Amino acid sequence: MDKDKATRIARRFIELSQDKRRLFWQKMVEEGVTPAQLPILARERAAEQALSVSYAQQRQWFLWQLSPESSAYHVAGGLRLRGRVDRVALRASFEAIVARH
Known part of the structure; x- marks a missing residue:
């Protein structure tokens, strides 16, 4: 699917x-x-329109209030690659992730 069509x-979709x-x-x-x-698109909204937080965000805020020093929600991970790495493809994939977020 080409980028313009997507x-x-x-x-x-976001207008529905x-x-x-x-x-x-x-x-x-x-x-x-x-x-x-x-693609992930930004929603159009007035500057003064507040965004509501999700239940998950409310829960995290509440738990952080109880224990701000906790690292319970820190997500750590690693990735082990074996074999030859196509550096161009790897860079392009990271750039695509950064562009989407």
């Missing part, structure tokens, strides 16, 4: 109501289209 689909998103998502799955092909 962006158009993603933009249309929750119910219509669910139907759209189901149709994509039925058609064998992976949502990973779509």
